[in-house]
Amino acid sequence: MNPALGAIQTELFKLRKSKMFWITLGAFSFAPLMGGLFMIILKDPILAQNNGLIGAKAKIIGEASWPSYLNLLSQILAIGGIVIFGFVTSWIFGREYSDRTIKDLIALPFPRRTIILAKFFTAFVANMALALYIIAFGIILGLIIILPDWSITTLVEGLYTLIVTTLLTVLLSTPVALFACLGRGYLVPLGFVILMVVFSQILATIGYGAYFPWAIPALYSGIDGTSESIGLLSFTLVILISIIGLTTTFIWWRISDHR
Template structure:
């Protein structure tokens, strides 16, 4: 079997696993439904006359400005975190399940190399995350257009679509390092624990003022989660550092699966 044929076969199998995965189905629905609802709902709550006290203070950034632009800003902020969480849970299942259950031993008898299988898993994961991100942003745009039409507000937020898509893709790409964690720990639960730990570490790094150069914080800060000043501090080098997480993780995972042992 040629390398190209092996990769095509592995991609077909991993795509089939993705379609039948309950984890992927649930994560897809949560992203495509909850993120747009949160984007529109948080802005509506911020601009509601009933909003007051701590709620009004937390949502103050969403209380003014163009309606559609604010919807897309919230979408970018939520999606940068939600895509990471969804992708992290999926790679914990995709890479950790076979190793944890012991069924990975069957991979040693296949004509397709284990490194090719790992590459296919990564590519399918990235394609799924990208599809979810684009669909989530599209649903948010549609929901925002409906709200704008009902309220009589203008709708011209197409420039902000790019920010939401890029923030979601960067967040989703940063889930790939947890595929390496799943390979090393051979544990789905251990991988999820690592994901939770990184999220907690990100909060600490941001509080200490180092978020701009921390890949897991940069996408959210760029989307405005830390305020306008924090967003202005994020430049192209910071985003490129975050974007480098996915290809570096793929290289590490492929190498780890190449050296995988049946013990």
């Protein structure tokens, strides 16, 4: 068997057998459920009024319609995805240190780059699977709620925004792998993710979010009411950060002394 294929199959097997992935899948399901709840409240003004604060929060989202709902799903993936995708990536790269299996991993007759390639591939597959599940689950909820303004054009435009937002967010998870290796566990990469989320909120508020990679997915999703501030430079920054994360992780594994 090809070493790369064997390493990928092993990583996918570890992911499938892990409780972490399925717990994360279940926890992430609450996001579209809350979005669906807001849409139900917005469909019934009397119910929104009776719910007080919940109704007020729902009104921030806008109206109960498919365009508004799909936009909300994009924002969920943009903001929640930074944390969830980062967590999954930190687990895939950090678990070897926490479980003390790193010595067994590097003893395999594979080049180190093959191991890292397999882990990055697994992280991408896992994160995309989570995102596609949220998108599918969200659309099913929208159909159950019977939201107005349904059309094929609306769905295609909404799906396009969802997919691009997802890809932007997933690309930003590669530096998390480096911090998982540097920190030899989960805490350092999770701290890095939280720090990036905080900085993205601050920079987006003062008008510089389009130049900070971790704020770009949320801005593209239309969280500020428009995605016009996101241009070629913003997309280039996200791709650049992703490449840096990939490259530095490969370099670190090549030169690091794994003891």
